[in-house]
Amino acid sequence: METILNVLFSGVFHASTLFLVAAGLQVVFGVQKVFNLACGTFYALGAYFGITVVKLLVDHGFPKPLFIAPLIAAGLLLGLIVGPVIERGLMKFVYDRDETFQLLLTFGIVMMLEDVIKFIWGTSPQSMGGIDLMYGQLNVLGATVPVYNLIVILCSLIIAGLIGYLLLNTKFGRIIRATADNREMSEALGINMKVVYIKVFTLGTVLGTLGGALVIPAGAAVSEMGVELIVLAFAVVVIGGLGSMKGAFIGALVVGVLKSIAISTYPELEMLTVYIIVIAVLVIKPEGLFGGSRV
């Protein structure tokens, strides 16, 4: 019983950060119809940057136990800077093009950012040296869970709630949903697409960088993490349904927990299972669990 719960909690923890990146993917895809391959690299950037910021502050006397605050701030800040730069500097040139070109542009961005990471942080893995254990561990329903993990899960839930609120109850959220549904109509109704796109892309970027920042205390930043994560995020988005937030949530849970189960039982089957499910979903119900019809 204890191990099952441990596995579940571990799965939910990974699902939380996966959800953030997937949500970033979804919102950009839903509104701009672009599948942003660079989302995984934003995640990596957030992770590396988070490490740097926290290390810097702690070295200058910042109280270690409060590390989560600058960590979140770092994630947010990085996304807020990188998002608009990439959107205005590169993405905006291809909105009128075929979706395959947009996809290829994001691939080019991945290549560039991967080397930026290598340039700034080098190729050896970086970590925060187990700082996540600072908060100790809790005994929840018989399983031992690091408190940090619970905090991250909580953060993700809060962010999920905020996104939900944003989408359903705010003017901007309505604009997002309207544009995702019918871009021409929204434009005809006077919505400034340029501004919407900048905001949406930045939101997507921030979710990515934040996800990376939050996950990093529990692990290590390695150079492949960006290209590896995008494949997982892609699985989440396919299972949940392209463009659906609810889908990102459920899909992340499915993938996160599956991965966790596989790691503890049959490590050989870990990613294999995920891909088989992705293919199965794409074949049986291409719109995913919650996606709109769009094949």
Place this chain on the structure above:
Amino acid sequence: MENALGITRLKNLGLPLVIIVGLLLLGLPLFAGQFLSYLMLTFFAYAITVIGFNLLFGYTGLLSFGHALFMTVGAYTAAFLTSSFSLPYMELILVVAVIVSTLLAALIGAICVRYIKIYFAMLTLAFGMLFYTFLLKFYYMTGGDEGMRVLRPFLLGIDFSETPKMQFLAGSYYFYAFVILAILTFVMWKIVSSPFGLCLKAIRDNPEKAEYLGVSVKKYRWYAFVISAAYAAVGGALLAPAVGQVDPGLTYWTQSGTLVFMSLLGGFEHFFGPMIGGIVYILLQDKVMSLTSYWRFIFGAILTFVVIAAPGGIAGVVSSLTKRRARGG
């Protein structure tokens, strides 16, 4: 888009050019260094792959982000036959590679061609990564992430194991690969100039209208998928002995991205575009890698530039320049 006129124009103007380039390539080892010849050898392998890939991408309009899968099938075929089964006959390797990839592509393609655009790209990416995990996890067969060695194959039954490595690669193997490239290029040219080729272009330009004119869109996409997979397998099978080693990374999604990059760079709307892209990519990569370890950044920038400013690739730029000159501008 190459129209009918384009095909005839190429025959008249382009053919002499193609022959000249072909002869240059053929004679390259005589005047270039061994390393350059080796690079060109890898180019031959990629050229075959990318010319097949473009049948699917440029002519049929389907972007596969998992095509490295079939290249890897070819490469691992070479590895298995030379190392595990001690059957190092290049002709056998090529035939087995084509058979295996064709069967695999028939299956995968049947699933994938029901979808288009982003879903097709994603499905193919998923299959490519599925194959990656396969190769990793079945390590007792495939050597896992350490990969497998590829031993020197017999060419036309001749044993070259006594020849020094570079001499073999820049010599006999080079000509062998060149001949295969020449044959396969000719075959692809025939395919593209055939009624089938016209139908593929129609499917790319307006699949709905094509269907109304009685073209079996899904079936023809499937044919294009299978043919392009076979080409990729040949490319991979030729590449493996040159590199001497195969590993699962060959089918990682970023490798498929490279194939797309090459096609786009050279110009996917022209027959020789992807090959031009391939040679530029390989030579440039070698040059840039010797200057900096951040070659990916530069290539990413090039890709971004091409996508934004020159989506027709190098061939596209050249053709619009010559058109402007012809108009007297």
Place this chain on the structure above:
Amino acid sequence: MGKDNGNVILSATDVHKSYGDFRALDGVSFTINEGEFVSIIGPNGAGKTTLINVLTGLVRPNAGNVVFKGTDITGIGPEKLSKMGMARSFQLVNIFPNFSVLEFLMVAVVSRLGKGTRFFSSLLSDRQITEGAMEVAQLFGLDAKKDMLTKNLPQGEKKMLDVASAFALHPEVILLDEPTSGVSTSDKNKIMETLVSASKKIGIKSILQVEHDMDLVFSYSDRVIALHQGKILADGTPATIEQDEEVVCTVMGQKECFKIFSSLQSGER
């Protein structure tokens, strides 16, 4: 056409099609004979395009069926349909923008000749294909522009090309969805003449068209079917329809109605 030989080539039986609560087709039945030129008329929203979509197997009706040459073609889809000998053209132009006029027509010819899977034969050396395409181009007056890219053609010629490609399939029955829409009145007759003479040369047996221009309808049709709110209002010769007050007033609008029937009243007929 007027060479109606009495053989039924296409029939619709009790066709119903609803989109949600909206009944697009509400029990439509009729037959088309070999040699007939039939026009379908009706106000916008009467269900004409839905009817064409059902007749061409693009849309599956909720009830009823469509039989072509003795085979049930309900919902078989455009590809199979064209292979069976029925083609259609579109109200909104549906083209291959990057193809030349000749290539466009060659696609249809390749399909007709079943040469789509010829992987290795040369397209341009195949005289059957190139001449087949040229023949249709000439019938439609597009041969001078055979190498021009479709997207560079004027709108009217794009439409003609779209229609010509359907003809190039040498279908037995062709359905034309508003073939003269968007064309200036002075050109309309010319287009109809082109269509009728091309049909004769190619050997098309029956033509079914949706058309709004009543003069054209009455000049060329052997039979007129009037559709209104998903139901057939009238089905007869142009002469019969012209005198049907209900049809004239519903379908052709108040102006025509007043023009024809007020003149009746004043005893001028």
